[in-house]
Amino acid sequence: MEYRRTAVIKLDTPEGADTHLRETVEQFQYCANTASEWCWHGDDGYHVTSKAKAEDALYDKLRADTGLTANLVQKGICQAVEAVKSGVERLKNDQDTSRPTFTADTAVYDKRSATFHRDHVSLSTPDGRIECGYILPDDTDTPPTKYVANEDYEFRRATLHQRDGDWYLHASMLKEDDDTEPTTGHKTVLGVDLGVNQLAVASTGRFWSADEFNHWKREYEKRRGDLQQCGTRAAHDVIAGVERKEDGRFEIFLHRVANEIVAEAVEHDCSHIVFEDLTDIRENVQEASWHHLWAFRRLYEYVEYKAREQGVEAVQVDPRNTSKRCSTCGFTHDDNRHSEDFECLDCGYQNHADYNAAKNIGLQYLRRRQNADDGGAPVDVRLNRGTLNVSGEYVPPASAVA
Ligand SMILES: [Zn+2]
Known part of the structure; x- marks a missing residue:
């Protein structure tokens, strides 16, 4: 069970801090407004609602234009993208809307740009870190003291605000009830993620690159395009020949990957190989072409029957949040992931x-x-030679290299 609370904490700012905090919120506002303007018009007349795309286009410029740290710049862009997204939703529903603008004196901090303590916070500014004390009511039964003083509540993120000349931190705090007892049962599974750059990645840390596949696919399409230009009967026959040959090639490649995935499962003594549900994979892997979708399905089929021969079962699960969730601490957030990099905003994994x-x-x-079927009894799972229990805690084996 999770409890989320927002603690509004008045800050006791040191001498001279005011200027730097002002600079921070102004530059943050500048990042958000610049990003909003760019996203709203897009680079081709369309609204941009992809954070990755906006970051690619704007991050370097905004870092150069401001003195903000990487994380604050990203948060500014992120704030704009979220606002543009809801603007686009309104447009879809024929509601009146215009480009989002940011006028409030705020900046969004997380654990990379701030260090939260129980009695003070260290905030990143263009002039380096600034430490501010908390001005808290003594009564520990009322908010915000109730949450700030309680070690069970953890600081996740906070927004810095200025109001009537005073500075405040609106801190998001989270308490998690530990309702999962340590291990009883024992099951070992191999998780497999499918994608367009890495065709497959296993939970043991093994990768199967899609480079070879993508290269053939491009060659194949080019060849086919050239032949279609000819438009003759002979060219048509050649296309059919190329298709057969290429399909054969793709299949050999997929057989090899399937064999290796099954071998990986056998080697790690896994009872199951787990894939994401392929029904909605078109939505989940948006960059995938029909070639990729074909390859994913074919790969699963191969793994399924090859695994069965080894007494291992292939299964599919709902992939919701699997890309945003931290496999170490369970914290789930859009910003945990930046294209191929995962960095947990909470535990730093x-x-x-x-x-x-x-x-x-x-x-x-x-x-x-x-x-x-286990009636709620916690299971223990070995993944990557370490242990992951169902609450998502990762316990490295004694011999693991950190
Ligand atoms: Zn984490």
């Missing part, structure tokens, strides 16, 4: 985003199993 997703896919299956 960093890894390849697809590898993190593969671990989550394995865990997703175990959670489902736990709910379905």
